[in-house]
Each structure stands twice: as structure tokens, then as C-alpha cells.
Amino acid sequence: MTTLIKLEIIRALRNKKFMFFSVIYPPVLYLLIAGGADRKPIPGMRLDMGLYFMVTMAAFGAMTAVLLGNSERIAKEREKGWVRQLRLTALPGRGYVAAKIAAAATVSLPSILLVMIVAAAVKDVRLEAWQWIAIAAGTWLGSFTFAALGVAIGYLATGDAVRPISMLVYFGLAFLGGLWMPMTILPQWVQNIAEWLPTHAYAALGTAVEAGGAPHAKDIAILAGYLLLFAGAAAWLYRKDTRKA
Secondary structure (H helix, E strand, O other): OHHHHHHHHHHHHHOHHHHHHHHHHHHHHHHHHHOOOOOOEOOOOOOEHHHHHHHHHHHHHHHHHHHHHHHHHHHHHHHHOHHHHHHOOOOOHHHHHHHHHHHHHHHHHHHHHHHHHHHHHOOOOOOOHHHHHHHHHHHHHHHHHHHHHHHHHHHHOOOOOHHHHHHHHHHHHHHHOOOOOOHHHOOHHHHHHHOOOHHHHHHHHHHHHHOOOOOOHHHHHHHHHHHHHHHHHHHHHHHHHHHHO
């Protein structure tokens, strides 16, 4: 499994298009969205725009790497027969799913760190050392949930359908979860939905630390629950796909 993880990481790093959208695009988007309003306070929150969007764009970049990257690669691998070849080895199904999740989450780390570096260097975001470490660690660990979702979509969709399906899920979760704009300025019905979405809980890990506290137990539980759900679905779809082969 370790060999497969290394192979997946090398393949991702060699994909220039993937590296642009997962590593370079999020910090650029952060600068565009934060703009000149980085010191503008957010209604109903103890954060300003610069702080809030640093966390959400780091989360958005990690999602790009683990969700879109995983789903499209797996769907293409299934079509080309690569997954069928792996089944001939001693690698168990759970090992394949775990390797995909671990490799994708590893590749997401540069995106998270780059957004935080840009926030500190360009937008003059200042936090305590423990807050920087906690935000980076929480955002990275939280990305495992979306890596598992990417694996599940990759087994659910065909090569032609995987991109529109993954993009719909990707942008839908990003918007409804408050990654594009603070939840407090969205309609109440959106806030009610977002409260139980993994993206809202994901961003809340970092915003809680920025506000000087610890991540809420509810947000951690929601992310953990979705991780088990998505990983379980990915494993079931893998076994189902194996029976078809």
C-alpha cells in the first residue's frame, strides 16, 4: 500500500493542470475575494474578511485536490483497466481505498500552506504560533473526509459523467457550506442546511481557532461521521465494481 501511495503522489505532482487548480488557484482566489476588505468585520462573527477567507480558501484548495483529483483519476483508471490490474495483486480493497485517500490528502497540504503564507505575507494576517499550526493541521486532517467522497464518486460515475457530477457536488458543498461567503450574511434557510454539511464543519475548525478557541465537538463529530459514511460508500462501491469485473 505504501508503494501505491508514493505512486499516486508522484502522478499528482506531475500533472501540471491538477497542480495549478489545487495549489496555485486557491491563494490567487483568496487575494481576489479578500481584496481590499480584509479588515472589514463580518456581521455576527468575531473575524474579519482576511481571516475568514484564509481558512475557507485553504479548505477550498484542499477540496479541489482531494475531491476532484480523486474522482476523475479513479473513473479514468477504471476505464483503462488499471484498477482491474491492481485486483490481481495482493492489495485488498480497503487498502486501495485507504491508499487513494492518504495520497490525495498528502497532496492537499501544499495548497493549505500556500494560502496561509499568502495571507501572512500579502494580507498581513497575524496569529499566534499555535493558531497557525492548529489551522494547518485541522484543515489537512479534515480533507480526508472529502478525499473519501472523491473515491466514492470515482466508483459511482463513469469516465464521461464523473466531471459534471464531481463539479456539481464540489461547488454545491462549497457554496452551501459557506466557503464562498460568510454564513451569517446568507439566508436563514441556507444557514439551516449548512449547519449539517461537512463543508461548514470543515471551515468551522479553522474559524474557531482564529477566534481564539478550540474546534467545536459538534463540527468534529460531523466531519468524522461523514468520513465514515463516504469511506464506507467507497469500499462498498469498490466491492460492487469488483463483482462486475
